[in-house]
Amino acid sequence: MNLTRREKILAAATWLFGYYGFEKTTVDDIAERASISKGSVYLEFQNKEAILVAVVQQFTSQELERINKLVKEAKPPYLDVLRELLHGHVMSYWSIANGQLHSPEVIASANPAIMAEIINFQGAIFLQIAHLLERAAAEKEIPPAQGAKNYFFQAELVCYLLAALFPPYDRLKARDPLSFNEATLRKYAESMIDMTLAGVRAGLG
Numbered sequence: 001m002n003l004t005r006r007e008k009i010l011a012a013a014t015w016l017f018g019y020y021g022f023e024k025t026t027v028d029d030i031a032e033r034a035s036i037s038k039g040s041v042y043l044e045f046q047n048k049e050a051i052l053v054a055v056v057q058q059f060t061s062q063e064l065e066r067i068n069k070l071v072k073e074a075k076p077p078y079l080d081v082l083r084e085l086l087h088g089h090v091m092s093y094w095s096i097a098n099g100q101l102h103s104p105e106v107i108a109s110a111n112p113a114i115m116a117e118i119i120n121f122q123g124a125i126f127l128q129i130a131h132l133l134e135r136a137a138a139e140k141e142i143p144p145a146q147g148a149k150n151y152f153f154q155a156e157l158v159c160y161l162l163a164a165l166f167p168p169y170d171r172l173k174a175r176d177p178l179s180f181n182e183a184t185l186r187k188y189a190e191s192m193i194d195m196t197l198a199g200v201r202a203g204l205g
Contacts, residue, residue, distance in 0.1 A: 006044050008034040013051045053113050060121040071128045078136035090165045090189045129155035143203040161196045
């Protein structure tokens with residue numbers, strides 16, 4: 001596949017930010033990994049922060065596209081679709097973070113453009129989860145909520161309960177720092193998502 005210069009830069013930056021962290025990565029590093037000159041990087045982006053904004057925007061756009069498609073094509077049982085959505089969402093962060101990247105929220109604290117992107121991203125995800133919960137209630141998979149707003153509240157609560165599954169994984173790493181890896185995350189994700197959905201079935205929120 002022939003990538004454009006911009007795509008090469010974003011692919012290189014995504015890997016480097018994930019593996020080494022944003023602060024330790026330099027524009028020289030990005031240029032070297034992308035196999036282009038440093039000057040070519042600056043033809044596409046003003047600085048490293050602009051590259052980070054583009055990386056976050058690319059990630060949120062691709063992840064929302066996946067989630068929107070999943071919800072649009074969803075069929076009962078809707079809690080199974082929600083399980084797939086949540087598990088995929090957890091692992092999508094790992095795929096760009098390699099276990100090292102701070103959460104987008106942490107990075108966003110220093111950049112208003114990223115903060116706005118993350119707020120919109122989270123709101124869109126909560127809304128899609130709320131849609132699935134409402135459809136699950138209509139199929140009597142879960143107890144009905146009192147009003148559409150309560151499904152949105154349940155969606156926020158579900159994501160809050162699963163917060164440990166997202167970067168920087170401090171709570172999970174604290175249990176056994178040396179053995180934390182992708183397989184460990186998958187195992188925790190399956191267990192925690194199952195417990196959270198059991199709570200939803202019991203009338204969580």
